[in-house]
Structure formats: C-alpha cells, structure tokens
Amino acid sequence: LxxxxxxxxxxxxxxxxxxxxxxxxxxxxxxxxxxxxxxxxxxxxxxxxxxxxxxxxxxxxxxxxxxxxxxxxxxxxxxxxxxxxxxxxxxxxxxxxxxxxxxxxxxxxxxxxxxxxxxxxxxxxxxxxxxxxxxxxxxxxxxxxxxxxxxxxxxxxxxxxxxxxxxxxxxxxxxxxxxxxxxxxxxxxxxxxxxxxxxxxxxxxxxxxxxANNNDDDDNALDTATSNIAEGLEQDCVIVPPKLRLVTLASVINNTTLEHFESVDQDGNVILRTMVFLSCSDSVDFHYNIFSSCSGNKYINRIDETISETKMGSTVFPSLIDESCRDMPYVFYKLHGSLTQNLRTKTLAHFGSNKKVIGKASSKVKKHLVMFCTDVASRGLDLPHITKVIEYDPPFTLEDHIHRVGRTARLTNQTDNVKGEATIFLLPGEEEGYLTLLNQLHKDKIVTKTYESILKKAFSSKDIKRNDYDSNSERKGKGSKSKESSWDSNVTTWHMNVERAILEKEDLKRAATNGFISHIRAYTTHIAKEKKFFNVKFIHLGHLCKAFGLREKPKQLSYSDYKRGNKLKNMTNKNKMFEMARMAMKDAASEFQY
Known part of the structure; x- marks a missing residue:
C-alpha cells in the first residue's frame, strides 16, 4: 500500500x-x-x-x-x-x-x-x-x-x-x-x-x-448521520441570466486556467482538469462541438471522435491570447451513455492519463483538460487531480449534487494538499431558492458570485476579434476595426462569433437545436419536491435558446425527430409536457445502457 x-x-x-x-x-x-x-x-x-x-x-x-x-x-x-x-x-x-x-x-x-x-x-x-x-x-x-x-x-x-x-x-x-x-x-x-x-x-x-462522523473526534464512534461534503471543497454559485449562460461558462473555464496555470505538479507539469456536468447527451454533444469548432477547424486537432485539442491561434478562450498562458492549450472531451463502450473507455483513459499519453515525454506538459459529460461520470470514478467541477445544469436530486462535486477534493487530492473547487449555475428567480437546500449540505459555506465579476475577469485583458474579419483584420465589405473594446463589448463579440459559426455550419445548427430541445425535456424531470425551483413554466425559452447560440426559439420541439408522427399534434399542452417528461426519463435510463 x-x-x-x-x-x-x-x-x-x-x-x-x-x-x-x-x-x-x-x-x-x-x-x-x-x-x-x-x-x-x-x-x-x-x-x-x-x-x-x-x-x-x-x-x-x-x-x-x-x-x-x-x-x-x-x-x-x-x-x-x-x-x-x-x-x-x-x-x-x-x-x-x-x-x-x-x-x-x-x-x-x-x-x-x-x-x-x-x-x-x-x-x-x-x-x-x-x-x-x-x-x-x-x-x-x-x-x-x-x-x-x-x-x-x-x-x-x-x-x-x-x-x-x-x-x-x-x-x-x-x-x-x-x-x-x-x-x-x-x-x-x-x-x-x-x-x-x-x-x-x-x-x-x-x-x-x-x-464516519466528521463532528466527532472519537474514531470508534458509529453514527447514522446524513451525508457530508468533502472538507477540502470550495463551493460557489453564480446566478446567470439565460442569455449569458454560454459565455459565462466559457469565462469560468478560462478563469480556472488563469488561476491555476502556475500549479506545477511533482513532475514539473501543469495539467488542469475540469468536469462540466450537463443534463443530457445532446447538450453534451453541442457544447463539445461548439468549443471545438468555434475558432475554425484549422485551429483544432481532432485526436479522436470524443477528444479534440486546440492549436496555436485558437481564440475560443481569452486565455489563449494572453501572454502569460497562451502556451497552455485546451483538450476537450465528451462522455455520455449514447457513446459506444469502446469510446467511453478510451475517453476516460485519455482524460485521466499522464504526460506520456497526452503530451511529449521529452518535454514538460501544460494543458487544461475539459470534459463535458452527463451524470454517467458522476459516480464512483476516481479520476486524478480534478481541479474544477462545474454543474452547468443543476442536478436532478441533491444526491446527484453530492456525487458530482465528489469528483474533486478526493482523498488523493487531499494527500497532495490540493483543494477542490465546484461551481453551480442557477437562473435568476425561482432557481435561486435552491441555494437554501444546498447551503444545508454545505453548512452555509457556499459563496455567491456575480456573473459580471466572472465575465470581467475573463474578457478585460484582451480584445476579442470578430470572426467575420479576414486575415487583414477587415470585416467583409466593411471598414477595419480600430479601437480597443471594453469587457462587455468583448463578451458580446464572443457570443456573436458563436452565433455566426452556428449559422454558417449546418451540423452545428442541428446540434444546437437538438441540445436546446433535449435540455428543455430533461428540465421537466426534476423530482416533485424540487418543482418549485425547477419548473419549465418559469423559463423564458426565447432567452434560453441564446445559451445554445440560437437567435430564435425552434418553431417546434422536434417531436418528429422521435418518430411520434402526428400523435402529439392534437395533444393539450399539459399532455405534451407529460410526454416530454416520459421521453426525457427514457433517455436518462438509456444513458447507462445495461
């Protein structure tokens, strides 16, 4: 041992x-x-x-x-x-x-x-x-x-x-x-x-x-207390309007790089790992595709179907144009139950591997590994050195939250004096009440951050260029861009770049539409006692579609994609909602493919 x-x-x-x-x-x-x-x-x-x-x-x-x-x-x-x-x-x-x-x-x-x-x-x-x-x-x-x-x-x-x-x-x-x-x-x-x-x-x-009761110093004590969160976990919450969810997610990942790019391990490497939990496999596919493709295919190295690495010149995150950490690329992963077993195994092995697998053995490695995943990756897996856990979509139960944040601040990390960090995203309004339940688990230690502070930290230092400019920095058919932009202007430019990339590529548009529809369906499956916090009636769908880079809400919730035919056309809104919940539960069960 x-x-x-x-x-x-x-x-x-x-x-x-x-x-x-x-x-x-x-x-x-x-x-x-x-x-x-x-x-x-x-x-x-x-x-x-x-x-x-x-x-x-x-x-x-x-x-x-x-x-x-x-x-x-x-x-x-x-x-x-x-x-x-x-x-x-x-x-x-x-x-x-x-x-x-x-x-x-x-x-x-x-x-x-x-x-x-x-x-x-x-x-x-x-x-x-x-x-x-x-x-x-x-x-x-x-x-x-x-x-x-x-x-x-x-x-x-x-x-x-x-x-x-x-x-x-x-x-x-x-x-x-x-x-x-x-x-x-x-x-x-x-x-x-x-x-x-x-x-x-x-x-x-x-x-x-x-x-093991943490509040009792007697090692022989036996107790039936409720679950405790790991002591080394630093949990925070950010309340984000639906329109700004995607760019805030990019900012949290970017800021994790800025905060930890000097965290050298015992081998002299800097290998950061972030896990982003989403509610369904279509949403995982969309976020993996958009972060992999936003800067263009010439700036991405596709290692496998589920693994992609940014090349020099990518601007998907502001840190990639920051002098201090521009030499620290990102590796993106996706993991969900709809993938084949072989792909799931290879993806996990690569995400948890050392420098000999993901880098060159002759040089020191600096990389930030980001995995977009469903709850299939939340149970029991002991992945090394998880720097950050991001609950981009809220958990379906408090038990799911315990297991998600349990991927970091684990025993191996604590022995190396490394604390784990976790961030949960919530929408303004009813979802803010969910903090009361979370604080009971975390003993009122959750820190609430403003999305403005997160965006400002990520987008203040460098000017984000529009992706409809050519190589001479001139917009097609327009004049050149001269003055330096403020952080809020950079945020708008980044998000508009995402929207333009989706409009130009049919596969990205299809992934965004499917991700939005599946996200709404999954949202309807929160357990009954938490419906007062997570009720689809409280969501402005037109605003939420912006989080998937869509400029307008899809006209239909794509029932035809699930071969429902004309069955749902004459349904009442209430029955349609029940059908959406049944479809989402079926997808959740298939995540594990037994």
Missing part, C-alpha cells in the same frame, strides 16, 4: 469499517461515507485478507471470494484495474469484469480461465449467472464470502431491485445450496437513498450502518 498506492495510514471510515467487516459474527454492513473518503479500499482490503487467509492455493483456480455489483460500466472497469494492477500487493489475485457493450464470448473465455473476484453491472451478471456454467463452477467451491453492492443509491435510482433480488436468490439457492449465512453483504454509498431506506430497498437485512 505504501509503495504502490502511496497510502501510509487509513482514513476514518477505513478505521471504523474494516475491523467490523472482518469480524466473524458480523454479517451485513452498510458503509456510509462521503465521496472520496476511501470506501473502495474499505471493502477491498478485507476481501484480500480473506483470500490470503483462507485459500491454501492462490491464483485464478482458487475460487471466487467476492462478487462486486456496480451501477455503471466505467466503475466496474475502474475496480478491475485497481485489483489487477494498482492493488496487486500479494500473490496473484485476478478480477474479471462483466459489463454490457462487451462480447459475451470474450467474457466467457475469461471466466473459464478462473477468477478470484467477479465484478459487473446487474443485468450482465444476471445474464451470465443464468447461461454460463463456468461462473457457477468457480463459485460453488464454497469460497464465496462477500457480496458487495457499490454505489447502492444509484442501483436504487435505476430500478435494479428486481435484478438484485434475482441475483441474491441464485447465489443462495444454486451457488450456496440454500444457505448463504457465510456470505457477508456489504453496501457502499455516499447517501442513504430516498427517505433513508436504501438498505431496505436493496433487501439488506439485519445490517449495521457505519458512518
């Missing part, structure tokens, strides 16, 4: 939970702790201890000691990498991952070679339990001791109760011959689910909840 993972002492939740999990008479445990507090090692280390103690012969053929169930493919893959690579601290312990998007025949080949730990999403695990003989072969050796449910609140939200009950039944009846008393069930989550009944939903009976 000290040499490979650089861990010299356990975290508080590890001190509390690991001895409890290892106790022979302890059956079921609910590990409840904030994001980034070390929950993964809390259950992995007891599994390793059990493997080393109970197995006279180690290796693949020793049998399966643990089954770990996760809600997303990315989390499953991350766990496999931790076990097979980072945590390979003793005799060979092999994990096999079973997830959708992979060929079943390839998974069956890996299963036949043997495994010590089985990881997967509920649907694919259940499929193999029913159809693959080698799974039962290695589990029926009597070696199974642990059944772990990671990110249990997300398993609940996605409606996996039926699959989990069926998995429990197969494990008990077919793999343990009707007696599963020797198996310890471990549930991990940063929240306690709806009404605090996550344990009951998962069908976890007679469990003990173990919580």
């Amino acid at each position: 000290q040499t490979k993972l650089k861990i010299s002492k356990p975290t508080k939740i590890q001190k509390l939970a690991i001895p409890r999990i290892l106790k022979p008479d302890q059956k079921n445990v609910f590990i409840h702790s904030k994001t980034g507090s070390g929950k993964t090692l809390t259950y992995l280390l007891p599994i390793y201890q059990t493997i080393l103690q109970n197995c006279q012969t180690t290796g693949r053929k020793a049998g399966c000691t643990a089954i770990i169930i996760t809600p997303t493919r990315e989390l499953s893959t991350q766990l496999q990498n931790i076990i097979n690579n980072s945590l390979n601290i003793g005799p060979s312990v092999q994990a096999v991952v079973l997830i959708g998007g992979e060929k079943k025949q390839s998974e069956k080949k890996r299963l036949r070679k043997g495994f010590n730990i089985l990881i997967g999403t509920p649907g694919r695990l259940l499929d193999h339990f029913k159809t693959t003989a080698s799974v039962k072969e290695y589990i029926q050796q009597g070696s199974l001791k642990y059944l772990v449910l990671d990110e249990g609140d997300r398993l609940m939200e996605l409606g996996f109760q039926k699959d989990l009950k069926e998995i429990f039944k197969i494990v008990k009846d077919e793999m343990c011959h009707g007696d599963d008393k020797a198996i310890k069930k471990v549930l991990c989550s940063a929240t306690t689910g709806k009404d605090g009944k996550l344990g009951e939903f998962i069908n976890l009976k007679d469990y003990q909840m173990i919580t």
Whole structure:
C-alpha cells in the first residue's frame, strides 16, 4: 500500500469499517461515507485478507471470494484495474469484469480461465449467472464470502431491485445450496437513498450502518448521520441570466486556467482538469462541438471522435491570447451513455492519463483538460487531480449534487494538499431558492458570485476579434476595426462569433437545436419536491435558446425527430409536457445502457 498506492495510514471510515467487516459474527454492513473518503479500499482490503487467509492455493483456480455489483460500466472497469494492477500487493489475485457493450464470448473465455473476484453491472451478471456454467463452477467451491453492492443509491435510482433480488436468490439457492449465512453483504454509498431506506430497498437485512462522523473526534464512534461534503471543497454559485449562460461558462473555464496555470505538479507539469456536468447527451454533444469548432477547424486537432485539442491561434478562450498562458492549450472531451463502450473507455483513459499519453515525454506538459459529460461520470470514478467541477445544469436530486462535486477534493487530492473547487449555475428567480437546500449540505459555506465579476475577469485583458474579419483584420465589405473594446463589448463579440459559426455550419445548427430541445425535456424531470425551483413554466425559452447560440426559439420541439408522427399534434399542452417528461426519463435510463 505504501509503495504502490502511496497510502501510509487509513482514513476514518477505513478505521471504523474494516475491523467490523472482518469480524466473524458480523454479517451485513452498510458503509456510509462521503465521496472520496476511501470506501473502495474499505471493502477491498478485507476481501484480500480473506483470500490470503483462507485459500491454501492462490491464483485464478482458487475460487471466487467476492462478487462486486456496480451501477455503471466505467466503475466496474475502474475496480478491475485497481485489483489487477494498482492493488496487486500479494500473490496473484485476478478480477474479471462483466459489463454490457462487451462480447459475451470474450467474457466467457475469461471466466473459464478462473477468477478470484467477479465484478459487473446487474443485468450482465444476471445474464451470465443464468447461461454460463463456468461462473457457477468457480463459485460453488464454497469460497464465496462477500457480496458487495457499490454505489447502492444509484442501483436504487435505476430500478435494479428486481435484478438484485434475482441475483441474491441464485447465489443462495444454486451457488450456496440454500444457505448463504457465510456470505457477508456489504453496501457502499455516499447517501442513504430516498427517505433513508436504501438498505431496505436493496433487501439488506439485519445490517449495521457505519458512518464516519466528521463532528466527532472519537474514531470508534458509529453514527447514522446524513451525508457530508468533502472538507477540502470550495463551493460557489453564480446566478446567470439565460442569455449569458454560454459565455459565462466559457469565462469560468478560462478563469480556472488563469488561476491555476502556475500549479506545477511533482513532475514539473501543469495539467488542469475540469468536469462540466450537463443534463443530457445532446447538450453534451453541442457544447463539445461548439468549443471545438468555434475558432475554425484549422485551429483544432481532432485526436479522436470524443477528444479534440486546440492549436496555436485558437481564440475560443481569452486565455489563449494572453501572454502569460497562451502556451497552455485546451483538450476537450465528451462522455455520455449514447457513446459506444469502446469510446467511453478510451475517453476516460485519455482524460485521466499522464504526460506520456497526452503530451511529449521529452518535454514538460501544460494543458487544461475539459470534459463535458452527463451524470454517467458522476459516480464512483476516481479520476486524478480534478481541479474544477462545474454543474452547468443543476442536478436532478441533491444526491446527484453530492456525487458530482465528489469528483474533486478526493482523498488523493487531499494527500497532495490540493483543494477542490465546484461551481453551480442557477437562473435568476425561482432557481435561486435552491441555494437554501444546498447551503444545508454545505453548512452555509457556499459563496455567491456575480456573473459580471466572472465575465470581467475573463474578457478585460484582451480584445476579442470578430470572426467575420479576414486575415487583414477587415470585416467583409466593411471598414477595419480600430479601437480597443471594453469587457462587455468583448463578451458580446464572443457570443456573436458563436452565433455566426452556428449559422454558417449546418451540423452545428442541428446540434444546437437538438441540445436546446433535449435540455428543455430533461428540465421537466426534476423530482416533485424540487418543482418549485425547477419548473419549465418559469423559463423564458426565447432567452434560453441564446445559451445554445440560437437567435430564435425552434418553431417546434422536434417531436418528429422521435418518430411520434402526428400523435402529439392534437395533444393539450399539459399532455405534451407529460410526454416530454416520459421521453426525457427514457433517455436518462438509456444513458447507462445495461
């Protein structure tokens, strides 16, 4: 642990939970702790201890000691990498991952070679339990001791109760011959689910909840307190009119570069990482495309379908024409559930990689990596050195907010004395009331910033040129631009450049229209108790379309794109709203593609 993972002492939740999990008479445990507090090692280390103690012969053929169930493919893959690579601290312990998007025949080949730990999403695990003989072969050796449910609140939200009950039944009846008393069930989550009944939903009976209470100095204290936000997190909020959302987002990203461009790591590199959370995949596609293409294709290097890097000459951010940090390019990423599994894996690997992957090994690296993503990237992923989390679209629940901001100020960052930063965007009016709920989580520590101060910091130093000027700085058919512009004039020019780019390129216009429509549909799906803050009736759609670079609201909400035909033409406005909500919920479920 000290040499490979650089861990010299356990975290508080590890001190509390690991001895409890290892106790022979302890059956079921609910590990409840904030994001980034070390929950993964809390259950992995007891599994390793059990493997080393109970197995006279180690290796693949020793049998399966643990089954770990996760809600997303990315989390499953991350766990496999931790076990097979980072945590390979003793005799060979092999994990096999079973997830959708992979060929079943390839998974069956890996299963036949043997495994010590089985990881997967509920649907694919259940499929193999029913159809693959080698799974039962290695589990029926009597070696199974642990059944772990990671990110249990997300398993609940996605409606996996039926699959989990069926998995429990197969494990008990077919793999343990009707007696599963020797198996310890471990549930991990940063929240306690709806009404605090996550344990009951998962069908976890007679469990003990173990919580690290930050307000108690007694390391042996056990508590069932509600979730806490990471102590190293600096959370702020900006109230932005809908017309200025896009340019303010660009300003927050730009200002992150200005504030941290001298943050050199131990290798002498400056690698900043920002995650921008959006409500739907179409909105992710639009924002990725517009920031990649706004300055023109000659100023962008497209590394992959989901990865693009700015070249010298790009003006998508004011920092790129600032003398102090103009040599610090941006790399843009997009991640959502509609991408293929291969693309999702490659994108995450590139975003979390070191200088040998994203730069030249012979020189120091200075880059700002910006990922536009949906909530598919908010759960359990332990990405290195996340400098900033931006909630551009508000979370659908407070639990989502906890997991989003939990991508920064994590354990690895705190050991390096790096604090995490998070910014949430809200609209003026009813949405401002949401701050009351957020402040209860953050203990009234949220700092409210004005959008004017953010825009002024980003656009005061340099003059933004219009993109309808030619190489001699003369506008087509007009005279030249001579005088230096003020910051508010620069803001207007930047946004007009975006609008002109969208008008000139049909693919960008289509992406903007789809992003706007999907955003409105997703907005209707906020939970009932938060509708007083997030009600589509309170939004000026004509103003909001400017946030997608559109000069006017699309005439129809593109029902035809979803093959609804004439079905909705005669619907009342109320029924159309219900239909929009159903469509958005369907899209949200497909984000995870089980």
